Amino acid sequence: MIIYPLIELLEGRCVSLYRGRTEEPQIWHVDPVKRAQEYAEAGAEALQITDFDAMSGDERNADMIREIIHGVGIPVQLGGGFRTLDRISEWIDHGAARIVVGTMAVYQPDLIKEAAKLYPDQIVLAVDVFEGKVVSDGWHNKSAFDASTFLKTFEGDPLASIVITDIDADIGDAEDSLALITQLAGEANAPVIARGTICEIDDVSRLQYVPHVSGTIIGRALFDRSVDLAEALEVAKPVVEPRAEFI
Known part of the structure; x- marks a missing residue:
């Protein structure tokens, strides 16, 4: 299972949001580029960046994101503000390994289908679920x-x-944080990356045994040190079952 450390950017700073509220960010006083490099040096195989400013058309973080993409030496999965094929193409040209699309998929599913055909294995569908429904526009609109x-x-x-x-789990309202992930992973036609379920190291262990889950994104828990990345990477390693030797 792949651990994707998450860096969420707002006005050039690392943040975490509660219920997607950009007006009330939890600000982490660290350098985003340095933090990305630290994650790579700790052994992360890939990284996710979410650009909250880009969701409103503000490209102030673009140079920083390019610096991270070109400097970390591991694949970067980028989300935030993707509404057109041109912008997807632009960031793939800038070196983003994969592009995460959510709101665009709700309003323009045909464009996602076209993008997936143009860039196979580079388009990631984000399915944000709250109270059973898919939400869009930074968790603000329920579809x-x-x-x-x-x-x-x-x-x-x-x-x-x-x-x-699982937004319910992310904000602490879900009784069983793995139920939704387990159900949808069994229905999905592509590998599933779970988000919103990791608050402590034991959550990584539990998620590892959910069928069809290939990875998990961890953001706030790394910043507030509820989870140590090196330990999470160790726990997420494939389990090697003992094999009987032939005599």
């Missing part, structure tokens, strides 16, 4: 789609993976 129906829309498309965020 009419339930998650299972939404996944079927992209059943035949060559997506790189599907990021499933």
